[in-house]
Amino acid sequence: MFYDLSASTWGPEENDAIRRTIQSGRFTMGEQVALFEREFAAYFGMKHGVMANSGSSANLIAVAALFFKKDRPLERGDEVIVPAISWSTTFHPLQQYGLKLRFVDVQLETLNLDVNKLERGLTPRTRAIVAVSILGNPAALDVIERFAREHDLYLIEDNCESMDAELNGRKTGTFGLLNTFSFFFSHHISTMEGGIVLTNDLELDHLMRSIRAHGWTRDLPAGSPLFQRHGDDHFEAYRFILPGYNVRPLELGGAIGREQLKKLPAMTAQRRRNLALFQNLFAGDERFILQRENGKSSCFSFTIILNPACHMERDRVFAALRNADIGFRMITGGCFLRHDAIRYFDYDVVDGGVPNADLAHDRGFFVGNCPQDLESQLVHLRHVLDRACQ
Ligand SMILES: Cc1ncc(COP(=O)(O)O)c(C=O)c1O
Numbered sequence: 001m002f003y004d005l006s007a008s009t010w011g012p013e014e015n016d017a018i019r020r021t022i023q024s025g026r027f028t029m030g031e032q033v034a035l036f037e038r039e040f041a042a043y044f045g046m047k048h049g050v051m052a053n054s055g056s057s058a059n060l061i062a063v064a065a066l067f068f069k070k071d072r073p074l075e076r077g078d079e080v081i082v083p084a085i086s087w088s089t090t091f092h093p094l095q096q097y098g099l100k101l102r103f104v105d106v107q108l109e110t111l112n113l114d115v116n117k118l119e120r121g122l123t124p125r126t127r128a129i130v131a132v133s134i135l136g137n138p139a140a141l142d143v144i145e146r147f148a149r150e151h152d153l154y155l156i157e158d159n160c161e162s163m164d165a166e167l168n169g170r171k172t173g174t175f176g177l178l179n180t181f182s183f184f185f186s187h188h189i190s191t192m193e194g195g196i197v198l199t200n201d202l203e204l205d206h207l208m209r210s211i212r213a214h215g216w217t218r219d220l221p222a223g224s225p226l227f228q229r230h231g232d233d234h235f236e237a238y239r240f241i242l243p244g245y246n247v248r249p250l251e252l253g254g255a256i257g258r259e260q261l262k263k264l265p266a267m268t269a270q271r272r273r274n275l276a277l278f279q280n281l282f283a284g285d286e287r288f289i290l291q292r293e294n295g296k297s298s299c300f301s302f303t304i305i306l307n308p309a310c311h312m313e314r315d316r317v318f319a320a321l322r323n324a325d326i327g328f329r330m331i332t333g334g335c336f337l338r339h340d341a342i343r344y345f346d347y348d349v350v351d352g353g354v355p356n357a358d359l360a361h362d363r364g365f366f367v368g369n370c371p372q373d374l375e376s377q378l379v380h381l382r383h384v385l386d387r388a389c390q
Helices: 012-024 031-043 055-067 088-096 115-121 141-150 202-212 251-282 314-323 340-344 355-363 375-388
Strands: 048-052 079-083 100-104 126-132 154-158 178-182 195-199 288-290 301-306 347-349 364-368
Touching: 012 251, 031 048, 031 195, 031 251, 048 055, 048 202, 048 251, 055 088, 055 154, 055 178, 055 195, 055 202, 079 088, 088 100, 088 126, 088 340, 100 115, 115 141, 126 141, 141 154, 195 202, 251 288, 251 301, 251 375, 301 355, 314 364, 314 375, 355 364
Parallel strands: 079 100, 079 126, 100 347, 126 154, 154 178
Antiparallel strands: 048 195, 178 195, 288 301, 301 364
């Protein structure tokens, strides 16, 4: 394909890491995962990292952990404020744990939660907010963090699309009590499948370690606040304290992640150079609504919404992109309220509608970014869109 949605970022270092891991004979979660968790958390200046087999699983164990906290656990029927655009598995664990979702529209320019509507999202049962930075662009995390503190809400940051982005000199994925990341192919770093939760809270860290692996105690250190160890090793070896899952990562993922993490700053810098070029090429053209950067985007991809005021036919634009061999797709998962899965949710919609999320769903798309020089692809994209939108 002339301009694909994504590209592999693996090189000889990742291949060597795979070979070393296979030669070690250790395939299940072990030392490499533990080292990666520590190194990844340190990169973000956070205390604890719990790796899982995907970003979706990271969201699942993060939400689950809040239900088993000793102090003020979440309860079924509690409410959580969420943006109308995100990936399905931002929302699914909330449904699975019996929470009621209050959807807030996004800002059309940033594609992130419209913080002017936060107050209206609040009810006496609101206990949490999930903040999502869409496609590398930081949400108004400073405002959301303040709001969460003022109203005593748990803040979960789903940062699966925005690793290494920054707001006011602070990395996204560090604002929440719990912060999730994805290492799926095409994300900022890739371990094939994989994800992690970062937190500074020791109890939540231990809860997630147990929930990640069968709900047992085996991965918890002596002196964990979660349980008292008995004398009998026979029973201690298979002691289940929580209703957990098995969402452990593979040792290979840890080994690959350590190599990818070393490359992250250079990869982000290249993504940002591509973003600067994209912004230059399209700036000031009112036919296309681009994502406005809030802070420093780590630019997962380039979003374009066809301005409804300019009456361009979406299908004509999509056909032109296909003919030009340019990959494109829906912005994240589009508006979640438009998906069939919503019928299983207990939810309501702040202000009764989400017009911006609907517009992004109907007239938006993204083309890929990756840590390579994309000048010829972006220049060609500009040319193709110009012709299609005459
Ligand atoms: C915002 C968001 N959350 C969660 C996920 C799930 O991550 P994974 O694909 O690693 O399960 C994604 C996937 O891209 C995502 O975009």
